[in-house]
Amino acid sequence: MTACFSQTAQMPLIFQPRPALPPPKQSVGMIGWLRANLFSSWLDAGLTVMALFFLYRALPPLFSWAIWNAVWFGGPQSCAPGADGACWAFVADKFRVLMVGLYPASEIWRPLLGGVALIALALASALRIGSGKIRAALWVALPIPLYWLVNGGMGLSVVDQSLWGGLMLSIGLALAGIMCSLPIGILLALGRRSDIAVIKALCIGIIEPIRGVPLITILFMASVMLPLFLPVGLEINNLLRVQIGIILFSAAYMAEVVRGGLQAIPKGQYDAAKSIGLNYWKTTVLVVLPQALRHVIPSLIGRCIALFKDTSLVIIVGLLDFLGMVKASSQDPEWLGHDAEAYVFCALIYWVICFGMSRYGRSLERLRKKDGLDNA
């Protein structure tokens, strides 16, 4: 019986997986890229040709205005009115004012040193030189020596804050704004999700009114109205009031961004943390926030860029930031008619800084991909 069974039973077929083959040649390499990105359809090809034509018409005149026919050095008389080249000599002449405002020339090394330190740290971050923890600590600690360097005191002569201006002021407002508003925003977001009704109401009561008014309103309130409410004898200078206004405004927006990230954390993560006996703050700091913040990196970077550009609104309360200095400089009677160059220069600097932040944000996202958080 068993013999009969073994004769009729068939040997199982052996499954042999097919070998993996390389993809067709047309879909890879330079030609594959061109096909996929520029000429994937007739419409696509048409748009590509039109874009090339536009560049052909626009780039040469731009090049000749900005570089070929441009005047780079000299006084106001070297730029002929109505010339078809840019007058960068104007920007060069006003460079110090654009960078640091009316900061006294004898003390100019101080903001210069601060700027070099800031650029060095930014480059180190961009190129990931040194350990991430040290860089983060430096970013958190840097504003204090920077402030001391620019403001003076403790051995350095004090420079009145009404003399601060230009790009230095813009970056200072943005840097302090980002550094302070992110932690405040995180606390507000956590508070808004709190089980304790009073804390929740308080946070909503802070976030929603601030989000409901334009930044200009807040700046006016800080600059003009706040002094009316302060007790006699207590005086906060205009710059600090404006800075606090910017921080509160930004914090309310940061809070909503962070809240979005908190909502993306699955309930199971809280269960897992609770079930090992982790308390609220450890759960929040070690489990929830690292994930939540990584989810919202693009939006947080977006907020930082927006904040940096929003600092240009301080001109309406009498502070001359980078853009304000551009505007003031272009009204110099000796250099009339060259405001285009100043604005182009201003736009270029804004763009370099904002694009830098944007690229840095992208690189953080790639880091997140490596952690596998995205395909979790």
Next chain:
Amino acid sequence: MPDTRADADTVIELTGVNKWYGNFHVLKQIDLMVKRGERIVICGPSGSGKSTLIRCINGLERHQTGAIRVQGVKLTKRAKDLHAIRGQVGMVFQNFNLYPHMTILENVAFAPIWVNKMPLVKAQSQAMHHLARVQIQDQADKYPSQLSGGQQQRVAIARLLCMNCRIMLFDEPTSALDPEMIKEVLDVMVALAAEDITMICVTHEMGFARTVADRVIFMDGGEIVESNTPQELFEHPRYDRTQLFLSQIL
């Protein structure tokens, strides 16, 4: 009927536990005694309150009336009691719930470091030891998303082993797994069952229940319908509801 007499060997004791979600009565007058080292499998249709029951035991869900005692400590709202109980009771979840931003090693060493304040080096060597027990030590530096479901669930079990808890709750540990991975997780659980660990496992793996469980509990509509040894319950169910359920899944 469930045994309601507690003695010195009782580690988990539920008396008259009721719970509502809003107006929905999920747990109805639950009485349950679990002895040290006992291995219990809870089965029942979805919505019968199985998961809610074991989530009440470590305080992830709060019961409204009745009493739950774990190793003599009564479960109350006080954070101190909750911490005392959670230190002894570990839980494995259906969806693993590993921390996606930490490596496998960090996941497993996490609780000893941050809850029990163990030095980092000691916690990591202990973590490697337990990862080896679930045969996953060579994946220690990967992130959870790079592992298969079965591997992730074994990591989740190693995470519990590191806490040295003597009571383990399993909430449908194999329900989210591909068929080919169920066995590797069950094998680990069977090995655990051989030790002096009290296990309560919500599962529909009846083969597992047969080989491992001292007692199988069948729940429906928020009640414990019947509770018996696997042989008795599977072969001679007393209630028609149990018969019907078993005929669907066996």
